[in-house]
Amino acid sequence: MPLYMCSKCGSVENTACGGYWRQQRDANYAEDFKPLCSACYPEIGKWHGDFPQRLAEGFVQSKDGFIYRQSEADGYFKHMGPFTPITLPETAPQS
């Protein structure tokens, strides 16, 4: 299941855990749709706990908006490229 970055806090989130598909539907599949993680998405409102919450720093993004570790972008998921480096949202916690 693909990973994406929360548009508010910059966390790595999984489409299966963060309500991604529901958020996309509620945004009418807009191209500039800004997905949230489970903690920032008001309908869930807390981190799911299936994996530790962490910033997407160092990840790269494909054109469809999903994110990958650099090693994945260089390897198994190479066909999903081209990739661009992640830019954390301004609202992300500063490291």
Ligand SMILES: [Zn+2]
């Ligand atoms: Zn978030």
